[in-house]
Amino acid sequence: MGESARLPVLAPASVDRPRVAEISSFERRRHIAVTACSACRAKKRKCSGKSPCAACVSLGIECQLDAESSPRRLVGTKRRGAEMESKNSTLKKKVQSLEIELLRRRSPELSTMRAEACQMAMTRYESSERRARDVQGTASTDSVEKTGTDSDSVLKNSSSDRSTEDWNSIWAVYERVRNCAPADLFKVVNAICSSSNPTLATQYLHQVSLGRLADAHVGLSNLATEYKLINSPRLPALCDEPILSAPAKPWTTVTDSDRLVSHLLSLYFTWDYPCYAWFDQHLFLADMIAGQSRFCSPLLVNAVLALACLYSYSLRKPWDRFKEMDMCIRFLSEARQLWISHPQPTLTSIQALVVMNLTYNCLGKDKIGWSCLAAAIHMANELKLYEPLSGVRSAGSVEPAWNRAHAVTAWGLFEWQALAASVVDDAPRLDHPPFYEIPYSDAEFLDHSQRWHPYPFSGPLYPSRVFSTVRARFELSVVINDVTEFILDTPHAVETFMLIHGRLANWFVDLSPTLHPSKNAPPHIFIMHLHFHLSVVALCRPILSGGNPTPSVLSISNKAKLAIREIIFLFKQTFGWKSASNFLNHALTYGAFNAIPFAKDGDPRWRQSLETCISGLWYISFSFPVCRYLLRAIQHALIASGFADTDLCPEVTRILRYFSRSVWKKSLLETLEARYPAFDPQNNLRPVEDLLLSVESLDLNDSNDVAAELPSIMPTMNLGDVPPTYRIDLSRPPAERYVEVARKHRNELRSLTALFDGLVESIAPNISLQWVKRVARLFLRRVYSDEETEEIRGISQATGIEMHLIVSLNVLLDVLMGCTSGAARAQDKNTTPRMLHFRTLDWGMDALRRVLVQFEYVRGPDYDTVLATNITYIGFVGVLTGVRKGLSVSLNFRPNHDSGGWLGDLRFYGSHLLVMLGLRRSISSMLRQYIIPRENPRETWFGRILGVLVRRRPGAETPTLRSICQRVMRTPSTAAYLVLCDGAEATVIEKDHRTARMDSSSSFIVATNNDSLGSELHSYDTATDMSLGAALTAGEAISMTEFIQDSRERRACMQAHWDKKVAQAGRSAHGRKPRHDPLRRTRSSRDRVADCPVGSTSTVVGKESAETSENHEVTATPEEIIQWTAIYPTTNEMTHFSAVMDPTSGRVIWIQRFRDPLSFEEIW
DSSP, X not given: OHHHHHSOOOOOOOSSSOOHHHHHHHHHHHOOOOSOBHHHXXXXXXXXXXXSOHHHHHHTOOOOBOGGGOHHHHHHHHHHHHHHHHHHHHHHHHHHHHHHHHHHTSOHHHHHHHHHHHHHHHXXXXXXXHHHHHHHTTHHHHHHTTSOSOHHHHHHTOSOHHHHHHHHHHHHHHHHHHHSOGGGHHHHHHHHHTXXXXXXXXXXXXXXXXXXXXXXXXXXXXXHHHHHHHOOXXXXXXXXXXXXXXXOTTTOSSOOOHHHHHHHHHHIIIIITTTOOSSOHHHHHHHHHHTXXXXXXXXXXXXXXXXXXXXXXXXXXXXXXXXXXHHHHHHHHHHHHHHHHOOSOOHHHHHHHHHHHHHHHHTTOHXXXXXXXXXXXXXXXXXXXXXXXXXXXXXXXXXXXXXXXXHHHHHHHHHHHHHHHHHHTOOOSOSSOOSSOOSOTTHHHHHTTOEEOOXXXXXXXXXXXXXXXXXXXXXXXXXXXXXXXXXXXXXXXXXXXHHHHHHHHHHHHHSOGGGSOOTTSOHHHHHHHHHHHHHHHHHHHHHHTTSOOOHHHHHHHHHHHHHHHHHHHHHHHHHTTSSOOTHHHHHHHHHHHHHHHHHHTTOHHHHHHHHHHHHHHHHHTTTOTHHHHHHXXXXXXXXXXXXXXXXXXXXXXXXXXXXXXXXXXXXXXXXXXXXXXXXXXXXXXXXXXXXXXXXXXXXXXXXXXXGXXXXXXXXXXXOOBOOOEEEEETTSOGGGTTHHHHHHTHHHHHGGGHHHHHHHHHHOTTSOHHHHHHHHHHHOSOOSOHXXXXXXXXHHHHHTOOHHHHHHHHHHGGGSOEEEEEEEEEOOTTSOOEEEEEEEEEOSOGGGGGGEEEEEEEBTTBOSSOOEEEEEETTOOSOSEEEETTEEEEEEEOSOOOOOHHHHHHHHHHHHHHHHTTSSOOHHHHHHHHHSOOOOOOOOHHHHHHSSSSOOOTTOOOOOHHHHHXXXXXXXXXXXXXXXXXXXXXXXXXXXXXXXXXXXXXSEEEEOSSOSSSOOOOOOOHHHHHHHHHHHTTTOSOOHHHHHHHHHHHHHHXXXXXXXXXXXXXXXXXXXXXXXXXXXXXXXXXXXXXXXXXXXXXOEEOOOOHHHHHHTTOOBOHHHHXXXXXXXXTSOTTEEEEEEEETTTTEEEEEEEOSSOOOGGGGO
8 A cells, every 4th residue: 555655646638639749759769860979979878869969968068970970871882982983983994095096096196195194194093092092991982972973073072182182183184185286295294204293293384384484393492492301411502592693584485483594594604605605695694684685685595594404403313304304395495486486687596596506416406406507607697797897897896795796606606616517527617717806805804713613502613714715715616627627628638637736736735724624624624625635536537547547646646535535534523424515425425435445455444434434424314315325326336346244334334224224215216316426336437316227126135134233223333443552561660661651642641630620529519629639649649559659650750740640540440430341252264162352441531532542561572472451541550451361351330339337338438548548459450460460570599598488480370260250359349340251251240348249151241330140229319329420420410320220221232132142043042940130141150159258269159051051152253242342332422442352362353442422412
């Protein structure tokens, strides 16, 4: 009863009212929430599925409903997205097939280019869509559900902004290709190729179409951006502003950027104008700035800007000239249209046509260029530039500026036609020089205090001498014109030859000393002397081919050829190939053809000349496409002469292989229109077009070794030279041994004293340099060995350099080097297998490159027997790289040492201090004991009596490699990597102060500057990391971490070469247990001494492995090992020298010294 009393009483339902509550309740039950809001989903609350939901309203929070998270909707969206993607793919294929079919009905060439452009656009689109799907996952399909069936709208309404932008850009590029005129298709394709993505291509095309090509695309602003990204200390400083300033309007419609026009003009007046002056620079610029048209015209401005584009480049990709070439074609097209629309003869039209002639020649279209030159000469004759001056003009009544403009143009055109005729062996188009006086009689005044620098870089500075060179060239052109007439006349009288040669000789003798090639001369002086010497060779050719050449004519010709060779060498060393006058094409081509027979006979200097000319043509072919045809002609000549791949240096071999496989295409012959001369296999001079068309059936690719080619063309290094070799007589007193060498190089050694200051500042910038010098003078007085101390004292007295500076060089040099060392098993046809020791020495103190030498040690009176060879710096008496019969050694810098707590660090750095104070032997001095033989001690009276002390025994045994290694490991020293080789086996020792680890191999082993047998590099703080790197590189901004990364790259590169050799030999092992260290230890009996304390000689002898039996007999040729050592990155921008030593014979078999730093920016 109690429970029933508490129950509520139910009232009866009303009959009148409908049951609204039940209907409403039914509707709520029918609503199913398929998606919860974000807040309810996070708290796992029940959600109504509406926005806002009841729960969020009651809590007073924002309700966010994510409909896309519904699994049901997602499945449907995926299905519909797949359907739409299938339809989209079908539509694209149909559109593409229709587009190609339509293009085939037009001209074949146009259809091919359009089809390729369309295919490229579709390929880029598909790859971008794949990337978008990879990044977005299933989200990319959600956006498809909201679109129609049209393929364009499907992509344009993509949920990804980037995908939408890319598609719009692709569509814009496609429309541009579809709608452009046939004549403009090449420009559009160039713009596409020069852009890294569709958006940039669209922007570039849009800017070009509006005439708003900006400086940020190809000008100085773009260079400044790249300069900051590269951030290389090897590059000179970039100019902040163009050296000349001129407006774009109203002279050209290609661009409205004044800065871009100023940049291009600065390039032209830096590199081309000093070599060929066809108009007066000051008159031209003054009228261009003032907007006047007496000495300036749109035709001339566009012609100059087109030629200037060939001297523009990218710092990051100097080989990528698509934008520059596209810009050149646009300026050239506008100039051509202006010429057609205004054919009246004017002074500026003559100037523009000559500039266009040169531009077409550089593009490999010199047949068109010759028509420009013929039109220019015709206009000049109409203007009576080469007729006798009238009384008014000769009396000087004409305005001086106008008279000077006529004189410069008349003489410039005469010089150019004389040079052109001499190059192609054609008759001169002008019989006599102009009657105007040679301009610039005040050349010395105009050149006074003027400086030239290789713009866009701000340095180095050279005396300008532009106007003095122009005047001297005009005088030379008169004789060159007569030389060409002499060549074409028959018979060739020796008397006429001697008369013309006398005029050439008089010109050369009368030339000012400041106008001769030197390291302080600007490039236009080099070009002028190439004109002279090539004219001498051309003058001698008819006499020498007559059948009875006189010795005097032969001597004159040979001297001129040698002069051309040396001028090219000096030009390369001074300027590189960053920008060069187009006449250098002819000089390098002639130099290569001339050097081929001498190089084939084995002359090393001529072989170097051939290699330099080929590499030079390769680099400047980036600017001048005509060089590609000349390079191809040289390839045919090399094959006809019997040159093999290995006959040339690795750099040139890679260039020629890459060129023939990736650059040269037979389709290039269809665009060739050149009469440029080249020598055929029978040594006959022929136009390069005829030559290539007749011999192009040869397949150069068949003779190339595919396996030897690197994956891509690596940054190639310039050929160095062989360091000088000096004999050191060990029988002389120590203080006298190096006196002659030190006196000879006194100036170079005295210039090194500033390195001490720079090293101190890089290690401790805040320390007082004066106090450091005082302390150094007090304590750095000697080294550990009395003999070495006396040698240093003798060098100090011979050069006048303070003793502490030479001592610091000897105690610090072996601590601050980055190197690559190792050994590989080698064999050629005439020798048995033996280990060759390869070595590169890398460091940042470039001043030391000049004093790098080879010392050959002898002991009198037997001065013919070389006891040992040491590759070192003058003033350094230890051994960093040395070889004697039975042993070769090299020392590498080790950036870390084993962690031993504060006590271990105290011992380690205390040992450094003892070495600096001369109380402990340095590691380089220790190596010297094993390389440079010491004289046997004399028997003393005490020894003779007792017979048990020091006694000379003729049969004394030479220490073995194993005994030397154990002795080195026991000796306390600084941390270093030591590579020792006896010809049968090579050993790498990771040396620490009191511990060492050793690894040996009789096939291949390599060490750089990172541990492989033990610990890794310590973690330094940023300041310490940078200071250590600065000390290593003489103050340059490099961290020790970056240095270690470079070291690993060098190590991996050498290891890859050997692995490739093993694979080629068919002895690659499968299923081998992976090793933790990257060193290839391929010897069965590997000795490793781990953490061997001082005084301990314990070793662990390994067991024979399967790897040994597979790799033990693999050998490389000495040439291959040299090639591995010479290429990048093993030889790099910090390399002072590269060498390969043979400890079996006790000599250095190959060495290259690099007097200037090598880098990928070498062409700069």
